[in-house]
Amino acid sequence: MSHIKKLRKSPLIPLLQRGNFPSIKRGLRGVFPSLAKRGQGRFYIIFPQIQTPILLAAVLLVFFILSYDKAFCGPYLNSGHGNSTYGVKRDVSGFPVYATGLCAHCHEQHASVGGAEPAPIGGTPSKYLLFYENYLSQTDGFCFECHKDINSYQSGDSIVNRSYSYRAGGWTNDTVNDLLEAFSFTSPDSSHSLDDIKTFITGKWSYTANSNPCNACHNPHSAQGDPSNAPNSVKSAASRGWPVSRPSAHSYDNNAWGLWGNDANEKMNNYTAGYQSPYRFNSIITYEPDGSTTQNGSNLTDYVTFCTDCHNDINTISSTSLGRDLYTFNWNTEKHGNGTALDGCPNILLPYQSGLCGNYVLSCTDCHEPHGSPNIFLIRKMVNSGEVTVDTGIGLGPDGRDNKEWVYLCGNCHDGLLADGNHTHPSFVPPDLSGCSAGACHLGGGDYRPCGECHYHLW
């Protein structure tokens, strides 16, 4: 015990006990299984014969060994594309056997290798030295040459990328399994319009007309899989990666345009103290995004800050599919954002609690898919444990009544939206003044107006 006491005086041990170096703990247990064990939440070194300096030296050695890779890896080698095990690997006839992750898998320095152009053969060199045109359309561009589940140029002929509902929500029923498929949804389904993104970002934040709209959200030289290298798995605390970079930070310096969400000050709990993680699918004990019991957003990227780089009350974003500009909003005053819910929320569903209403702030990803969805407005197919189908917004609701289709979404958090739900009017909408019977809210005959006529981000 005296040795343990001495060890506890070491400046390293408190760090270990606080969990600052989980890899050291794992390493010690792995390298010297008899040397270390966990006990009641503390990390004890048990080996009475060993002297403190020797142990410290061993700890430092293990630390060096474990940190060696990280210390010499920059953002690219830590990215999904640059990973030496599962990174980019073009596998076509005639293409040299390069290390996985090497730049040549995407960039052809001379638009040829050994005097010939490896597949895909375009005949002319492509911008940014890419092996295919950087961007052509919503479903045709460089990224999709690999990010598809069949005929991919990536070794194995396939790259699986699951939806947010699948990965964060645990909704493994989702059959959407690649990015090309996600971006192929067309009206009445929806996908993030790459043409519109391209139009919007051109001229902003050092993006040009040659920029790939995928790069509005992703730094291809830094982005990580989330979960990392587990495309058919849901996220777990151990498999997290960080896929996005803020468009407003865009830079051609890979160090300057870092990942967003990987640092503690880039989490949802840093944006707001009012974040409550929704449940995972069919669960009341595990939460998004990683299936843990963490509920305060400390494990979730601050997607509000991320998304509002573009989607805010300043930018005008034209939507080709909607035929209009997107509604602008200020998440700092939005009811689902930092704004206070004036009408309260007496019928809120778990894990949200009525007593905390007015404090809750949602993340964009609580309701929206980032890439595409078989619902309108990129609405997720699974929200707060429940499945969602919103094909038109004016279809039948769960109670079979017209125009109540949105209840499939809203009803996963708000109770009382059905016919027998005793829907409570907001205090600032006196029912008589609005003339429910006259059709301002209700169309008469028992039908409601479509929820979306009044409820959208402006509120």
Next chain:
Amino acid sequence: MVKGYITRLFNPANPILFCISALSILLSFSEAQSMVTSGNCSDCHTMHNSQDGEPTAYQLNSSYSGFEANYFSNEFLLISDCTGCHTSTGNSTIVNNVPVVFNTGAFNNPLAGGNFNYVRTDDANGHNVTGIKQQDAALGITPPGGSAMSSQLTCAGEYGCHGNRNAGKNDYTAMEGAHHEDDTAGITGTSAGLSYRFLKGIHGKEDSNWEQDNTNTSHNEYKGLTASSSNKESISYLCAVCHGNFHTWEGGASEVGTQSPWLRHPTDIELKSTDEYASYTTYSMVAPVARPDPGSVADTTTVTPGTDVIMCLSCHRAHASPYYKMLRWDYKNTDISTALSGCNICHTSKN
């Protein structure tokens, strides 16, 4: 009479005499022969290709393992050809102040251009120069990024790099007088002898030991140009004579582009002074840069982004390297960090 004597010496019908004679020839050429402009004439020339009844001229043998007597006189009374003088069977890469570009066996400290030894083992590692390696099995006589030639690459002349490339197909003619020219007044490019490494028209500053010591405190300074013009003085332009589609200004807008986004990796373009490129400030022997004025570089150890120039030799060796595609580092290494190590000299944030 002399001819008759030599014939007897090397008459295979007299095997003992033949072996003794051949051995004496081989031993006498076990190291590269002296080739200096200030040396004795006989270091390079032979009046009659005969000394004591034996031929003085020599050449690489057909198996590239050493030298053999050359019974036929060379032009300009030379005792050997390019490869004969610049090849060594020893392990040194500078012999009697002659730069060795081809060591037939193991060697140390290859020079700036690399060593043709590497192309002997793999076509992809170097230029297939006549006299050292037969034509490239995959490429034939069509240089990547260029048009098919009508003859295999040679050291000098119309199908070569050195000497006057407009002086016909003959190595000797292309190099005529080059070794004798005094370039102490400077590299002007006006003749082969007054050009960087006898590459007629090309400018640069020659390191006295051909970068054998491989240090950034003393190294070649290559000429780079950064605009489309009639200036043909850059080292990359020389490459573009054959590999034109790979050169920014020779390939032009349709092949390389003239600004970002590039279609191919640019050469003869300033290393940007912004973003990740601004961090390349210490001259790297792995991925060196060219200079707009190589004759007046104040500090050879530094790189100035925004001024210094990306060139073909930033990535490639001119002659041959131990690596795929003559690269200066092992781009094909299975370890990704090693494979990227050269790229990361300039692309400092892609590590």
